[in-house]
Amino acid sequence: MLEARFHPQQKAAGDFIVVGHVVWEVDDGKPLVQPSRRLLSGGEPATFLSKLQYLVALNGAASFERLQVLRSQFWSFVEVH
Secondary structure: OEEEEEOOOOHHHOOOEEEEEEEEOOOOOOEEEEEOHHHHOOOOOHHHHHHHHHHHHHHHHHHHHHHHOOOOOOEEEEEOO
16 A cells, blocks of 8 residues: 655655555555545545546556656655555
């Protein structure tokens, strides 16, 4: 499982918003986006979730590896259990 983090002031600032988690189903191996509770409670714009879904779809089957090395000032993906 990867935790998707958005860094509003760029990664160097240290602050981030947990947008959701990317999990892989055992049956088909496709990535699935699960929004964070904070995002669902209306605390953050839905555009974050939309962008996360786009990044996951863009990276396809190899998204577990690709998202962790994504070069972005505003997004990071950290493996969590």
